[in-house]
Amino acid sequence: CRLGPSGTSSVCDCQATAEGQWSGLVCMMCAAGFAGPDCSLQCPPDCSGHGSCSEGLSGNGRCQCDWGYGGERCEKECPGGVTLPCGGRGTCLADATCQCLQSENTGYWDGVDCLICAPGYSGDQCLDRCPVGPLGKPCAGYGLCSNGAC
Structure with missing residues (x-):
């Protein structure tokens, strides 16, 4: 200087x-x-x-x-828009994709915008576990799980 x-x-x-x-x-x-x-x-x-x-x-x-x-x-x-990214049930990542919440406290969420239950879960809060059959598939692979029941 x-x-x-x-x-x-x-x-x-x-x-x-x-x-x-x-x-x-x-x-x-x-x-x-x-x-x-x-x-x-x-x-x-x-x-x-x-x-x-x-x-x-x-x-x-x-x-x-x-x-x-x-x-x-x-x-x-981010999926879900700026007012409620990831449906309020996930985190918007740097690449504008959602990482859905999955725990006993938050529910087990899935999907592009975290608005559906993760495989093996159902119910309003995605906390109800679906019954698993002998082959490890929900409802033994022969039905759909709704509110924790086949």
């Missing part, structure tokens, strides 16, 4: 280097739109209006999507 009056440091004129884009008073911060310990990761030009880039020295240069969106640039809406 150039020195200012009385030997005090002045504002740095940060330059792009082979390693990355720098900014800040002493050129120790990433410039806007850049990330990583060496500021070499460039953020996408936008995150489709549904997220923001993880910038700065601790950032990864990727879009961090808003609730209900996924995809590399947050361009995909």
